[in-house]
Amino acid sequence: MKNTIVVGAQWGDEGKGKLVDVLAEQSNLVVRFNGGGNAGHTVMHAGETYKFHYMPSGMLHNKLCILGTGVVINPKDLLEEIELFTSSGHTPRLKISARAHIIFPHHQLIDAKEGGKIGTTGRGIGPAYSQKASRINLRILDIIADDARGRIKEALKDVKDILIYEEIFTLDEYQDYCRSVSEEYASFGEKFKPYVTDTEDLVRRAGSSEESVLFEGAQGTLLDLNYGTYPFVTSSSTLAAAAFVGGGAIPGIPIRILGITKAYTTRVGEGPFPTELFGDAASNLRKAGHEYGATTGRPRRVGHLDLYALRYAIRISGIQELAMTKIDTLALVDGIKVCTGYMIDGKEIDYFPADSPTLEKVEPIYEDVPPITNLTKAEWVELKEKSKKDLPDSIRSYIKFIEEFVEIPITILSHGPERNETIVF
Ligand code: GDP
Ligand code: IMO
Numbered sequence: 001m002k003n004t005i006v007v008g009a010q011w012g013d014e015g016k017g018k019l020v021d022v023l024a025e026q027s028n029l030v031v032r033f034n035g036g037g038n039a040g041h042t043v044m045h046a047g048e049t050y051k052f053h054y055m056p057s058g059m060l061h062n063k064l065c066i067l068g069t070g071v072v073i074n075p076k077d078l079l080e081e082i083e084l085f086t087s088s089g090h091t092p093r094l095k096i097s098a099r100a101h102i103i104f105p106h107h108q109l110i111d112a113k114e115g116g117k118i119g120t121t122g123r124g125i126g127p128a129y130s131q132k133a134s135r136i137n138l139r140i141l142d143i144i145a146d147d148a149r150g151r152i153k154e155a156l157k158d159v160k161d162i163l164i165y166e167e168i169f170t171l172d173e174y175q176d177y178c179r180s181v182s183e184e185y186a187s188f189g190e191k192f193k194p195y196v197t198d199t200e201d202l203v204r205r206a207g208s209s210e211e212s213v214l215f216e217g218a219q220g221t222l223l224d225l226n227y228g229t230y231p232f233v234t235s236s237s238t239l240a241a242a243a244f245v246g247g248g249a250i251p252g253i254p255i256r257i258l259g260i261t262k263a264y265t266t267r268v269g270e271g272p273f274p275t276e277l278f279g280d281a282a283s284n285l286r287k288a289g290h291e292y293g294a295t296t297g298r299p300r301r302v303g304h305l306d307l308y309a310l311r312y313a314i315r316i317s318g319i320q321e322l323a324m325t326k327i328d329t330l331a332l333v334d335g336i337k338v339c340t341g342y343m344i345d346g347k348e349i350d351y352f353p354a355d356s357p358t359l360e361k362v363e364p365i366y367e368d369v370p371p372i373t374n375l376t377k378a379e380w381v382e383l384k385e386k387s388k389k390d391l392p393d394s395i396r397s398y399i400k401f402i403e404e405f406v407e408i409p410i411t412i413l414s415h416g417p418e419r420n421e422t423i424v425f
């Protein structure tokens with residue numbers, strides 16, 4: 001199938017960036033469709049590490065990359081990311097939807113004040129999406145308009161009461177802010193002009209022609225605003241369905257939906273995490289997997305692979321196949337288990353709790369897993385052209401167990417952060 005949607009099947013940071021980089025080689029267009037600078041997608045290639053927050057992870061292949069309508073954009077951060085990429089010798093081929101919404105400094109200030117209980121990334125994501133839904137935010141097309149300054153000043157009138165009531169600004173500070181931000185954002189608009197276009201039309205035409213489109217999700221299914229562990233979620237839809245709404249995927253044209261999962265589980269920020277590890281077991285796994293956030297540098301919470309939550313994510317997002325990352329990390333730790341069910345008050349349940357306090361209470365049902373064979377790079381290279389049956393027993397049976405439980409195949413196995421550390425079955 002020529003069009004593919006890549007989504008996280010856990011709580012984010014599954015390795016979407018790495019997999020999108022791998023798959024981009026065979027694609028014509030790479031499209032981000034949700035989230036904003038809260039995403040941190042790492043791509044490692046030829047000894048260099050790239051952390052993309054906005055730019056789609058197809059950039060290194062020089063593919064046409066698109067920020068779709070569903071993305072919220074901090075123009076300053078995106079311009080810095082473009083500059084950094086350009087200064088490392090690359091020429092970004094980037095197009096931005098005129099309809100994508102803007103993140104303003106006041107969104108970040110509100111996030112800094114209110115986001116603590118969720119443990120947000122502090123990038124202004126929630127306030128930008130909520131003002132979008134309240135129909136009082138501006139879009140990229142507004143800051144590139146001839147009368148951008150006027151549009152920005154006018155829009156800021158709509159948030160004046162909020163900003164003063166919330167004690168984000170005094171009246172004097174608000175007035176200074178209106179002046180400075182309208183100048184600053186209008187000048188960003190000037191710089192954005194060459195990038196802005198009708199991306200929806202571009203994607204639609206490519207998606208229905210011979211070209212292949214790769215849709216890159218941010219965050220993970222369990223952080224979805226509607227179906228995730230609310231309120232400990234992000235503020236956009238992270239499901240594959242969001243690629244249709246926010247990226248321009250075309251309903252009716254067959255599309256491959258690939259979910260990414262780590263061989264274990266991680267989570268950043270607050271919220272329920274039934275299989276979380278603590279103490280030495282947690283620090284060993286965190287150390288083995290270098291589990292520190294790509295956006296905020298926070299230590300990630302780590303835990304056993306939660307197959308029960310993974311199966312829920314697969315069903316909710318319509319994931320058809322999985323790529324599993326970090327099998328090499330799992331080989332470095334002892335005491336591996338997988339969670340195959342949840343109990344509440346001593347009774348096994350058959351649903352994924354919608355209520356976060358209930359999810360906090362679940363006791364996971366575990367199965368022990370034999371240690372994963374630790375292969376050298378050379379041994380992995382030998383396995384590259386082989387099939388699943390040639391994998392060492394421990395890895396083959398781990399994969400088989402997961403596939404049988406979640407009822408979809410693992411079609412890609414990632415055994416290191418570099419592009420070539422990937423086996424496609
Ligand atoms: P994303 O947000 O889903 O793109 O994931 P992140 O980039 O935030 O986090 C994934 C981390 O795991 C990054 O540091 C990747 O370089 C790294 N990574 C991805 N796949 C593998 C793998 O198979 N093995 C190892 N050891 N690291 C991996
Ligand atoms: P990628 O695309 C992991 C988490 C935050 C917080 C919650 C809400 O790299 O997988 P937000 O700033 O979105 O309002 O924060 O969601 N979160 C992520 N966790 N990976 C991400 O993105 C995340 N984006 C947001 O830690 O708990």
Ligand code: MG
Nearest residue numbers: 013040041294
């Ligand atoms: Mg990440």
